[in-house]
Amino acid sequence: NAGVTQTPKFQVLKTGQSMTLQCAQDMNHEYMSWYRQDPGMGLRLIHYSVGAGITDQGEVPNGYNVSRSTTEDFPLRLLSAAPSQTSVYFCANQRSGLGGDTQYFGPGTRLTVL
Amino acid sequence: AQSVTQLGSHVSVSEGALVLLRCNYSSSVPPYLFWYVQYPNQGLQLLLKYTTGATLVKGINGFEAEFKKSETSFHLTKPSAHMSDAAEYFCAVMPGGTSYGKLTFGQGTILTVHP
Numbered sequence: 001n002a003g004v005t006q007t008p009k010f011q012v013l014k015t016g017q018s019m020t021l022q023c024a025q026d027m028n029h030e031y032m033s034w035y036r037q038d039p040g041m042g043l044r045l046i047h048y049s050v051g052a053g054i055t056d057q058g059e060v061p062n063g064y065n066v067s068r069s070t071t072e073d074f075p076l077r078l079l080s081a082a083p084s085q086t087s088v089y090f091c092a093n094q095r096s097g098l099g100g101d102t103q104y105f106g107p108g109t110r111l112t113v114l
Numbered sequence: 115a116q117s118v119t120q121l122g123s124h125v126s127v128s129e130g131a132l133v134l135l136r137c138n139y140s141s142s143v144p145p146y147l148f149w150y151v152q153y154p155n156q157g158l159q160l161l162l163k164y165t166t167g168a169t170l171v172k173g174i175n176g177f178e179a180e181f182k183k184s185e186t187s188f189h190l191t192k193p194s195a196h197m198s199d200a201a202e203y204f205c206a207v208m209p210g211g212t213s214y215g216k217l218t219f220g221q222g223t224i225l226t227v228h229p
Contacts, residue, residue, distance in 0.1 A: 004157075035219075040123065042204055042219035043158075058216070090157060100146040100165035100208070103217060105157040 001026050004106035006091050012112045013081040021076040021109050023091030031094040032074040033103070036060065036087040043090065049074055081113045116141040116207045120220035128228050133177075133192040135223050137205030140186060147188040148206040148217070149179055158204065164188065175199070200227045 007022045025032065033048035035058075045058030049068040063085060065077040078085060091106040121136040139145060146165050150158040162173025169181040175198075179190045188205060205220040 033217075040221055042118075042221045043206075043217075044219070045216060048216070092158075100163070100210075102148075102160050102163065105150075105159075107157045108155075 006106040023074045025093045029093040034076045035090045086113045118220035126226040127195045133195045135190040137188045139207045144210045146208040150204045152202045195227045
């Protein structure tokens with residue numbers, strides 16, 4: 001089993017460009033989420049989904065869109081990239097929405113916006 | 115709302131010395147607590163977690179942590195550091211109940227191990 005996979009590993013964008021970060025899982029977990037990691041700030045929740053067709057905002061949702069059409073996939077879209085979105089992005093999943101379940105993280109996508 | 119504070123953004127120890135990484139949290143409901151480790155250019159890996167029951171939790175690689183409700187702390191310890199323990203460590207809190215996986219992370223502590 002691959003677990004949680006993310007593509008691409010690295011990406012460079014120019015300001016104003018759009019792109020989609022891909023996240024896929026083969027664990028059949030209900031819950032998926034996106035975080036961004038910035039130095040000295042830990043990880044901050046961008047968006048999350050408790051199942052196919054259901055998404056909600058996290059702590060820092062501005063500038064990002066998500067959708068969840070299948071259990072397996074949870075893409076993150078940047079509609080108009082800004083330098084402030086330079087960060088490392090992690091996708092994670094969790095078996096259910098119950099507290100205490102372990103979240104499993106993908107390897108990350110390092111994004112630079114020029 | 116919950117928050118997590120990790121005391122010390124950098125901790126340096128000698129190989130064989132005690133490792134102590136501090137974490138304090140605030141939560142309006144009894145929390146679930148986690149420690150994750152991140153090696154360079156990798157994702158996060160769960161070290162250990164506290165949900166219910168015994169307050170002393172043992173994890174992988176010889177690490178353990180103790181949940182102290184009265185002190186709102188969940189410090190991570192290891193009796194003897196190895197060079198391979200050099201990494202960044204994150205403490206995280208999740209509210210109790212059906213919290214939809216909303217993990218709140220601390221700022222992270224970079225552990226350096228000297229020979």
